[in-house]
Amino acid sequence: MAVVPEYAPDARRTLHPDVAATETVDLASWAETALRVPLDYALRGMSLAQVALAGARHFEALRHYPARDVVDATHGTRFYYHAHGGALRWGSDAAPEHGHFHLFWDGPGPGAHRHMAALALDAHGQPLRWFTTNRWVTAGHWASAQELIARLPAFRLAARGGRLAPLARWLTAMVQLFADELAALLRARDAALEPHLRQRPAELVWEDRTLEVLSVADATLAPRLRRLGLA
Numbered sequence: 001m002a003v004v005p006e007y008a009p010d011a012r013r014t015l016h017p018d019v020a021a022t023e024t025v026d027l028a029s030w031a032e033t034a035l036r037v038p039l040d041y042a043l044r045g046m047s048l049a050q051v052a053l054a055g056a057r058h059f060e061a062l063r064h065y066p067a068r069d070v071v072d073a074t075h076g077t078r079f080y081y082h083a084h085g086g087a088l089r090w091g092s093d094a095a096p097e098h099g100h101f102h103l104f105w106d107g108p109g110p111g112a113h114r115h116m117a118a119l120a121l122d123a124h125g126q127p128l129r130w131f132t133t134n135r136w137v138t139a140g141h142w143a144s145a146q147e148l149i150a151r152l153p154a155f156r157l158a159a160r161g162g163r164l165a166p167l168a169r170w171l172t173a174m175v176q177l178f179a180d181e182l183a184a185l186l187r188a189r190d191a192a193l194e195p196h197l198r199q200r201p202a203e204l205v206w207e208d209r210t211l212e213v214l215s216v217a218d219a220t221l222a223p224r225l226r227r228l229g230l231a
Helices: 017-043 048-052 086-090 145-154 164-177 179-197 202-206 221-227
Strands: 065-072 077-082 099-105 114-121 127-133 213-218
Touching (some): 048 099, 048 114, 048 164, 065 164, 114 145, 114 164, 114 179, 127 179, 164 179, 179 202, 179 213
Antiparallel strands (some): 065 077, 099 114, 114 127
16 A cells, blocks of 8 residues: 655744734743653653553454553543554655554444544554544544544543553543644545545545555654744
8 A cells, every 4th residue: 555645734823912922822832731740750660662552462453552542531532542553654765653642532322433533653652643444444424624623722632540640641642732734644644535525425435445544744752842933
């Protein structure tokens, strides 16, 4: 499968000065979380990739970590970590992937989740790339880019205590710091499917196993913080 070209949107938006000042404070707080959480884990001898395994001793392809996902009923979100086919998906020249998180808005019942994006880590737990997938990859309901983008500012993840609670905060921080990239990523996802949807019914397109990764964007933290003026 051909790797979808990465999309790099303009990092800055034109905002009213009062709004811009408030957003800068918020982004600075998210940046602190994104930097502090991996450091705190490192001081305890763990990387984000290790923490993502939720205490499992063995990392098995396709298995969810944790087994029942992390479900945040308060915010209506969920996530899990797993791995499969990284080298095949990204090619031999790409930075190797240890695994990736899938992030969702939850629905009112089983199978009603809406996939927002996936975030890949390397073996050291450093973020590598964001990507979106076709519906068959994670099942659930399909949500348009417009719907998901409108909900980005409210996206939060929380876990009840334990070692995964800081990880949930880190994922929230990453979503908010990369909100512009994620908006562009979701628009690119829908654009990638548009020519197929003109030719076939949506259900057939969403279940087409030849269409897996639909858009990709860099998730390296340091360059993003520099573009935001936070590093």
